[in-house]
Amino acid sequence: MKIAVIGGGWAGLTAAWSLLQRGHAVALFEAGRSLGGRARRIHSRALDLATDNGQHILLGAYTETLDLMRELGLDTGRLFYRERLSLQAADGSFGLRTLPLPAPLHLLAGVLGAQGLTLKERLRLISLTTSLRRHGWKTAAGMTVGQWLEQGRQSPQVIRSFWQPLCLAALNTPVPDACAQLFAHVLRDSLGGPKDATDVLIPRVDLSKLWPDELLRRLNGQSSPGAGLHLGHAVRKLHACPSGIAVDGQHFDAAIVAGNVPSTSRLLAQLEAVPDSLPYLDMLSDFDFLPIATITLKLEHPWQLPQPMLLLHDHPARLQFGQWLFDRSALAARETTEAHLPAGHIAQTGTASLLHIVISDASALQEHKQDDVVAAVTAQVQAQTQRFGPMPRVTGHDVIVEKRATFAARPGLARPTVATPWPRVWVAGDWTDTGYPGVLEGAVRSGRQAAASLLRSLA
């Protein structure tokens, strides 16, 4: 079959790969000039170097993403820095590290040994997680993470140090609003999974190099007429015909629309109404989005903090919005010891002296002048890292605010399936009903599901 995939984010690319693997001809249309969507390499003009459009991390639980990379012949051990879950506050006020023991003892021992929590707080944290596991990782319908934590009698200190950073990192939705059931799914697959499911994977290379660049090569390598990659092509017109679908006038047997919610909705709305198409479109109009900001500071020289990833305590009233701190030079230091990449790879790419500060649910930040925020966040990092000695001088910075970073994961949000009411049209994206929040693993699962559903229907 000849299939159009519209959108070259991780969902569309996964769908394209699944179809290529099964011998179909794929035409991939991507509006942007590069592949990867929200998780892609960009050129930072402010710093004049290649960086990502936002710092991303993966978990050991992202099994479908890691499998896909292996299927493409890529060495995940080389592409990621991988370590046991370690939540360490930069200011030393909190620390939790899983131990090298079989699951679930690795976590149990980690929580029991956590610094900065009283014994009662540690026991209540264990009790809440154990109770969730006992209930098959199910929470009450319509419950928020805030309500779930209150019911589990979690103290403000545990919420601030442990649950809130996890909830924001996974759902990009504040604790009082976030859907407890979606959070429970992430906990089931990470904290409740095998011991390496809680591992944190930090890309050593830029996000496009992780695997989108490899897929680009394969898409361009197809020989069937009409198949290939159309970069910089924003699809404007979909038209259903009896034997397939026309995409900007080109005929295909079927299409997978893998744009974000608004662009997918605009394209689907052009198709003739069929039974159930109106409720399907209504469902798409119910989505709401939240931003994520990444502030990058370029230092005079690499800092080499003891860990590549540290927790920051935010103080929004003082514009100190930073939640996570990533030090590229700490990654560079580990690279040489692990010898997966040529020594100095990160240094060669010019990124070793970069710090990335991540701010999820960044709505409040958008109300302030960027320069004021950068000054406040720089002061925040300096104050909270004092124990590591003075921070090298900042010689440049960049701020990326992705306004529609992810959908707001609130309880009761109905998410569409990958099969649409229109014959020969499927959708893919982290926003489809994968059981996951808006994360890379959700996008990959959605892409796989869309390709599988299409092939099942048209076989």
Ligand SMILES: Cc1cc2nc3c(=O)[nH]c(=O)nc-3n(C[C@H](O)[C@H](O)[C@H](O)COP(=O)(O)OP(=O)(O)OC[C@H]3O[C@@H](n4cnc5c(N)ncnc54)[C@H](O)[C@@H]3O)c2cc1C
């Ligand atoms: C700053 C930031 C940090 C994040 N951090 C993490 C993290 O640490 N871990 C994690 O797992 N997830 C993280 N995420 C979420 C993750 O990036 C997304 O879940 C994932 O990239 C979504 O992929 P997707 O393919 O569903 O959508 P997208 O990446 O949005 O892809 C959609 C693509 O479709 C294209 N398109 C749209 N309309 C058309 C059209 N008409 N014609 C052609 N092309 C079109 C767009 O240009 C885009 O490339 C983060 C997101 C952001 C923004």
